[in-house]
Amino acid sequence: MAIVKNEKITSRDVDFAQWYTDIVKQAHLAYYTSVKGCMVVEPYAFAIWENIKNVLDKMFKESGHENLYMPMFIPESLLNKEAEHVEGFAPEVAWVTHGGKNKLEERLCVRPTSETLFCDYYSNIVKSYRDLPKLYNQWCSVVRWEKTTRPFLRTREFLWQEGHTVHETAKEAEEETFKMMNVYKKLFEEYLAIPVITGKKTEKEKFAGAEYTLSLEAMMYDGVSLQSATSHYFGQKFSVPFDMKFVDRNNKWQYVYQTSWGCSTRIIGSLIMVHGDDNGLVLPPKIAPKQVVVISIRNDEKVLSAVQSISKALSDKGLRVCTDTSDKSAGFKFAEYEMKGLPVRIEIGPRDIENKQVVLVRRDNGQKYTVSIDEVDNKVCELLEDIQHCMYEKALKHTQERTYTCTTLDEVKNIMYSKPGFIKAMWCGDPECELKMKEIRGMKSRCIPFEEEHISDHCIVCGKKAKHMLYWGIQY
Amino acid sequence: MAIVKNEKITSRDVDFAQWYTDIVKQAHLAYYTSVKGCMVVEPYAFAIWENIKNVLDKMFKESGHENLYMPMFIPESLLNKEAEHVEGFAPEVAWVTHGGKNKLEERLCVRPTSETLFCDYYSNIVKSYRDLPKLYNQWCSVVRWEKTTRPFLRTREFLWQEGHTVHETAKEAEEETFKMMNVYKKLFEEYLAIPVITGKKTEKEKFAGAEYTLSLEAMMYDGVSLQSATSHYFGQKFSVPFDMKFVDRNNKWQYVYQTSWGCSTRIIGSLIMVHGDDNGLVLPPKIAPKQVVVISIRNDEKVLSAVQSISKALSDKGLRVCTDTSDKSAGFKFAEYEMKGLPVRIEIGPRDIENKQVVLVRRDNGQKYTVSIDEVDNKVCELLEDIQHCMYEKALKHTQERTYTCTTLDEVKNIMYSKPGFIKAMWCGDPECELKMKEIRGMKSRCIPFEEEHISDHCIVCGKKAKHMLYWGIQY
Numbered sequence: 001m002a003i004v005k006n007e008k009i010t011s012r013d014v015d016f017a018q019w020y021t022d023i024v025k026q027a028h029l030a031y032y033t034s035v036k037g038c039m040v041v042e043p044y045a046f047a048i049w050e051n052i053k054n055v056l057d058k059m060f061k062e063s064g065h066e067n068l069y070m071p072m073f074i075p076e077s078l079l080n081k082e083a084e085h086v087e088g089f090a091p092e093v094a095w096v097t098h099g100g101k102n103k104l105e106e107r108l109c110v111r112p113t114s115e116t117l118f119c120d121y122y123s124n125i126v127k128s129y130r131d132l133p134k135l136y137n138q139w140c141s142v143v144r145w146e147k148t149t150r151p152f153l154r155t156r157e158f159l160w161q162e163g164h165t166v167h168e169t170a171k172e173a174e175e176e177t178f179k180m181m182n183v184y185k186k187l188f189e190e191y192l193a194i195p196v197i198t199g200k201k202t203e204k205e206k207f208a209g210a211e212y213t214l215s216l217e218a219m220m221y222d223g224v225s226l227q228s229a230t231s232h233y234f235g236q237k238f239s240v241p242f243d244m245k246f247v248d249r250n251n252k253w254q255y256v257y258q259t260s261w262g263c264s265t266r267i268i269g270s271l272i273m274v275h276g277d278d279n280g281l282v283l284p285p286k287i288a289p290k291q292v293v294v295i296s297i298r299n300d301e302k303v304l305s306a307v308q309s310i311s312k313a314l315s316d317k318g319l320r321v322c323t324d325t326s327d328k329s330a331g332f333k334f335a336e337y338e339m340k341g342l343p344v345r346i347e348i349g350p351r352d353i354e355n356k357q358v359v360l361v362r363r364d365n366g367q368k369y370t371v372s373i374d375e376v377d378n379k380v381c382e383l384l385e386d387i388q389h390c391m392y393e394k395a396l397k398h399t400q401e402r403t404y405t406c407t408t409l410d411e412v413k414n415i416m417y418s419k420p421g422f423i424k425a426m427w428c429g430d431p432e433c434e435l436k437m438k439e440i441r442g443m444k445s446r447c448i449p450f451e452e453e454h455i456s457d458h459c460i461v462c463g464k465k466a467k468h469m470l471y472w473g474i475q476y
Numbered sequence: 477m478a479i480v481k482n483e484k485i486t487s488r489d490v491d492f493a494q495w496y497t498d499i500v501k502q503a504h505l506a507y508y509t510s511v512k513g514c515m516v517v518e519p520y521a522f523a524i525w526e527n528i529k530n531v532l533d534k535m536f537k538e539s540g541h542e543n544l545y546m547p548m549f550i551p552e553s554l555l556n557k558e559a560e561h562v563e564g565f566a567p568e569v570a571w572v573t574h575g576g577k578n579k580l581e582e583r584l585c586v587r588p589t590s591e592t593l594f595c596d597y598y599s600n601i602v603k604s605y606r607d608l609p610k611l612y613n614q615w616c617s618v619v620r621w622e623k624t625t626r627p628f629l630r631t632r633e634f635l636w637q638e639g640h641t642v643h644e645t646a647k648e649a650e651e652e653t654f655k656m657m658n659v660y661k662k663l664f665e666e667y668l669a670i671p672v673i674t675g676k677k678t679e680k681e682k683f684a685g686a687e688y689t690l691s692l693e694a695m696m697y698d699g700v701s702l703q704s705a706t707s708h709y710f711g712q713k714f715s716v717p718f719d720m721k722f723v724d725r726n727n728k729w730q731y732v733y734q735t736s737w738g739c740s741t742r743i744i745g746s747l748i749m750v751h752g753d754d755n756g757l758v759l760p761p762k763i764a765p766k767q768v769v770v771i772s773i774r775n776d777e778k779v780l781s782a783v784q785s786i787s788k789a790l791s792d793k794g795l796r797v798c799t800d801t802s803d804k805s806a807g808f809k810f811a812e813y814e815m816k817g818l819p820v821r822i823e824i825g826p827r828d829i830e831n832k833q834v835v836l837v838r839r840d841n842g843q844k845y846t847v848s849i850d851e852v853d854n855k856v857c858e859l860l861e862d863i864q865h866c867m868y869e870k871a872l873k874h875t876q877e878r879t880y881t882c883t884t885l886d887e888v889k890n891i892m893y894s895k896p897g898f899i900k901a902m903w904c905g906d907p908e909c910e911l912k913m914k915e916i917r918g919m920k921s922r923c924i925p926f927e928e929e930h931i932s933d934h935c936i937v938c939g940k941k942a943k944h945m946l947y948w949g950i951q952y
Contacts, residue, residue, distance in 0.1 A: 031597065031600070031601070033547070033593065033596045033597055033600070034551060034554055034596055035547040035549050035550070035551060035554075035584070035593070038547035038548075038549060039547070040544060040545070040546055040547070040597055041544055041545040042544055043542035043543065043544045043612065046542075046543050046544045046545055047542070047543070049545075050543065066519035066522075066523070067519065067522050067523070067526065068516060068517055068518055068519045068522045069516070069517040069522055069525075069617075069635060070516055071509070071511040071514035071515070071516070071633055072514075072548075072586075072617060072619070072633055073511050073514060073570075073633070074511070075510060075511060075512075078510055078511075090576070091576045091577065092575075092576050093575075093576065094549075094572045094574070094575050094584075095572060095573060095574040095575075096570045096571060096572050096573075096586065097571060097572075097573045097574065098570070098571040098573065099568075099569075099570050099571075099621035099632075100566070100567045100568050100569065100621050101567065108511070108570075110548075110572065110586070117509065117511070117516075120509045120510055121507065121509055121516055124507070124509070125507070136519065140617075141545075141548060141616075143548070145575035145576050156575075157547055157548055157549070159545060
């Protein structure tokens with residue numbers, strides 16, 4: 001199927017970074033106003049985020065979590081309570097120093113993440129094992145004063161959710177940490193059609209203040225990795241400095257065990273970079289704000305009436321449908337909905353009406369189908385299911401093709417400077433070897449996968465006895 | 477029906493302010509942590525807010541509005557562009573002066589409202605009449621550096637929505653201003669069971685920078701008024717300084733016409749103060765997080781199985797149901813769900829099982845019903861509808877009883893120092909007379925209602941020729 005290249009965007013194989021920027025602009029996803037490093041999440045991107053949010057929020061609630069809302073400000077003294085945490089975040093926080101004309105007695109930072117606020121709250125409301133677990137989440141924005149920014153991938157303010165839970169035992173808290181990582185995995189695989197690798201971060205790459213961090217890594221079209229969700233186990237690292245104590249079943253004081261987990265609008269970046277092509281976005285049906293557009297080719301009365309009745313039939317099936325009966329040219333309309341990545345487009349012209357048929361076009365592979373008007377609704381449902389499936393399979397094939405098993409640094413270099421991707425290699429456990437690996441195009445360890453393979457007995461960097469198999473890659 | 481008074485809260489007729497604080501605490505609605513003037517919106521209050529949000533968001537979308545997300549920071553120079561606006565807000569904004577260790581080149585304020593950001597955005601994306609109208613809304617938090625704070629009513633940070641629209645003509649923009657006020661009216665009357673007065677604010681009381689402001693005023697149990705939603709018509713007051721121009725149908729440059737409208741978590745304060753009683757919250761069924769609780773009186777197998785099957789039958793009807801089969805005493809359980817204001821409670825004990833019946837208790841008036849198990853689901857649906865209706869009627873009766881028509885200041889004084897409420901009185905249009913009225917317990921004009929009555933020919937304050945009938949009252 002020959003698809004005409006959209007001239008408004010750079011080809012992704014020519015300049016991937018420019019292609020990304022072009023799509024963000026042309027599909028009206030984000031806009032930089034005069035607030036430096038912060039962006040407007042435009043309505044179309046926000047609608048995608050709302051759909052992601054609805055899927056996750058439902059899964060959170062089904063697993064017993066409740067939403068609440070915490071203040072956006074953290075007093076400096078509160079942020080300072082856990083040493084590793086403040087060291088990790090203080091260099092990149094925004095400080096509020098004045099309220100109106102008055103200087104504040106104590107500086108407040110705008111939350112970069114809310115562990116300290118939740119700790120403060122939990123230390124007040126949890127008194128007994130009967131009060132546990134507390135399984136709370138919030139949807140909000142956070143601020144990190146980044147120097148270089150890119151829409152969705154790295155902005156000074158971004159939208160996210162952060163779950164924070166406290167538990168009676170380490171076992172329960174660790175189970176929560178893994179359970180929530182699986183919720184994210186389900187979102188990515190089943191809804192976003194994005195294959196992922198999940199595993200444990202190394203000590204060097206874990207969250208500031210965590211015992212350990214689990215992460216979800218996805219490979220973009222250019223072979224670069226995007227860390228797209230994390231889940232942290234804190235043990236009692238915050239509960240001691242924040243005095244989060246409870247009376248246990250034996251009537252003794254204990255400190256709670258804690259987790260936190262989050263994902264952000266960065267996910268929109270991964271949707272763009274995993275599925276998008278030279279004609280714009282390609283959205284998986286389950287998450288697309290509109291799944292089908294019904295387009296009139298010429299606006300005579302019969303065509304318009306068919307557009308209406310078909311659109312109604314599809315809405316009645318529970319699909320998200322829009323119509324375009326504007327007087328723009330057919331080609332212009334096609335390009336517009338391709339840019340926005342709508343999974344299926346239906347074209348109806350006067351000749352179609354005569355033949356009691358319509359043309360359906362898939363966004364993912366451009367395939368066309370001529371279908372009798374009576375069968376449109378069933379065919380569209382069938383196509384949407386197939387598109388969701390094919391998008392996942394295509395992305396999986398791409399990830400697999402660019403995942404390499406290596407035993408020498410030369411192999412790694414050859415790959416990373418030609419066709420980068422994930423490198424599977426053994427590692428001794430020494431952070432020095434991670435630093436050494438970083439010399440190759442800034443590569444970092446992605447994670448120790450939950451199911452490690454045995455590739456060799458030796459660390460790929462130093463040759464000493466290997467402890468783990470790691471995924472490595474360049475990251476956004 | 478004799479209801480036993482809950483001892484954990486002060487009686488509302490003894491000390492209304494303390495009663496309010498007690499409910500906020502005992503029903504776990506809000507919590508002050510160490511962040512001064514900011515509160516945690518606890519899960520139960522947040523669930524109420526989510527229900528309010530869902531109702532409004534649906535109405536917004538049905539009327540063609542889209543959600544987006546704007547940055548939380550406003551550069552000082554941007555805030556300063558509209559003179560009246562900055563004068564109104566600058567004294568109460570929080571200023572960010574540092575990012576990490578570096579002093580910012582320009583101070584940023586944390587948004588107290590986002591007119592200036594939307595103006596900046598619209599001035600960039602609107603070029604032609606074909607781009608109009610833009611009907612955007614955002615759900616977010618805003619910050620106003622208040623000196624004295626009260627949970628939900630006045631906090632330094634609060635959750636709200638703010639709609640911002642731009643239009644081709646003044647007529648369209650004015651229609652939008654009124655239409656959105658009616659959306660709020662519908663929320664209050666049909667969902668929150670709160671009767672309201674809507675009208676236009678006087679010049680003195682309008683929003684900083686608006687041509688005029690419409691407001692929605694509700695009377696609390698103590699006769700004090702709560703301004704609960706506003707809708708502003710800006711005309712071209714912002715579009716000139718922000719250069720929001722478009723090419724019109726005659727190919728000429730024009731400035732857009734603009735509106736904004738918002739409501740906040742303050743609504744939760746009005747739910748508490750309109751409907752609550754000496755046993756806690758009383759929530760209208762349409763907005764209650766849980767509409768029914770099924771409580772076991774003793775936990776034998778038959779009782780537990782009946783609790784489960786009744787709860788399932790009610791869920792299948794689409795109701796929001798929870799169960800309590802804990803081993804706490806029945807009285808303790810009753811008090812707990814009364815405190816949380818659940819509309820209907822179902823009590824099931826061993827004797828009820830024998831008689832194939834259960835007891836239903838209404839929260840709004842304490843009335844009890846013995847109902848055959850087969851009829852529970854229908855009876856509950858019927859009760860919920862009746863409760864929603866009766867709560868509105870009760871609040872309406874209260875508002876009407878405490879709305880007074882006055883022609884002399886002595887009458888006003890007598891009323892406001894004994895049993896305050898809304899005063900209907902004539903006004904000449906002079907802000908000086910509003911200031912004079914303020915000497916009576918800080919009363920302010922609430923609004924000029926859309927349908928004015930003719931009470932007399934003379935201003936109640938100065939005796940000069942009257943221009944309008946005003947609602948007056950003390951405010952939160």
